[in-house]
Amino acid sequence: DGGITQSPKYLFRKEGQNVTLSCEQNLNHDAMYWYRQDPGQGLRLIYYSQIVNDFQKGDIAEGYSVSREKKESFPLTVTSAQKNPTAFYLCASGRQVIGGELFFGEGSRLTVL
Amino acid sequence: DQQVKQNSPSLSVQEGRISILNCDYTNSMFDYFLWYKKYPAEGPTFLISISSIKDKNEDGRFTVFLNKSAKHLSLHIVPSQPGDSAVYFCAAGGTGSARQLTFGSGTQLTV
Numbered sequence: 514d515g516g517i518t519q520s521p522k523y524l525f526r527k528e529g530q531n532v533t534l535s536c537e538q539n540l541n542h543d544a545m546y547w548y549r550q551d552p553g554q555g556l557r558l559i560y561y562s563q564i565v566n567d568f569q570k571g572d573i574a575e576g577y578s579v580s581r582e583k584k585e586s587f588p589l590t591v592t593s594a595q596k597n598p599t600a601f602y603l604c605a606s607g608r609q610v611i612g613g614e615l616f617f618g619e620g621s622r623l624t625v626l
Numbered sequence: 627d628q629q630v631k632q633n634s635p636s637l638s639v640q641e642g643r644i645s646i647l648n649c650d651y652t653n654s655m656f657d658y659f660l661w662y663k664k665y666p667a668e669g670p671t672f673l674i675s676i677s678s679i680k681d682k683n684e685d686g687r688f689t690v691f692l693n694k695s696a697k698h699l700s701l702h703i704v705p706s707q708p709g710d711s712a713v714y715f716c717a718a719g720g721t722g723s724a725r726q727l728t729f730g731s732g733t734q735l736t737v
Contacts, residue, residue, distance in 0.1 A: 519669075546726075548729075554731050555715060555730050555731040556670070556715065556717075557729075558727075571726070601667075614672040615672070617669030617671070619667075620667065620669050622667070
């Protein structure tokens, strides 16, 4: 089945540690995205990539880093510089067409202790 | 500055009645709009969309209305069912600087 796989689903880390969230898609989509969801807030864009080896900062990129070495993969690293990393992280992919929908993974819940 | 606003954080509707979820936007560069449905601890799933050249789009029990002059859209669910209980996000996108989707804060619908 085609889709987006995020792992791990739940992750606990100590303050000051970097963590990497995995996102893999087999939908053959060019574009991939990382969003963050906090209670009572909408989805905020962290980073996006429209093509391999290229990515752009979203609205809240500080404290995060990404890579796009393969079309299928777009991992997100939450660094120790991120001041409030506890959140629900969502990866998405989509075709590069105006008005095209995004397909989301099931999300990763990161809790920093 | 929130460019896409869902002013009602929650809505409670009886089974079988109509649910109306509202969304307002401020950016005139938005020219397409989408609704997503999200269950707890899951990713959002696409529900329905509308482009700015239309004022209505219907898909089964779901209808989205767009009022461009008021910069307002709404999602109607008729009849509402218990399985519709979820958080609904509206999202908007366009061209240029508005190309990436901007999401509202969501409305929790309870049926």
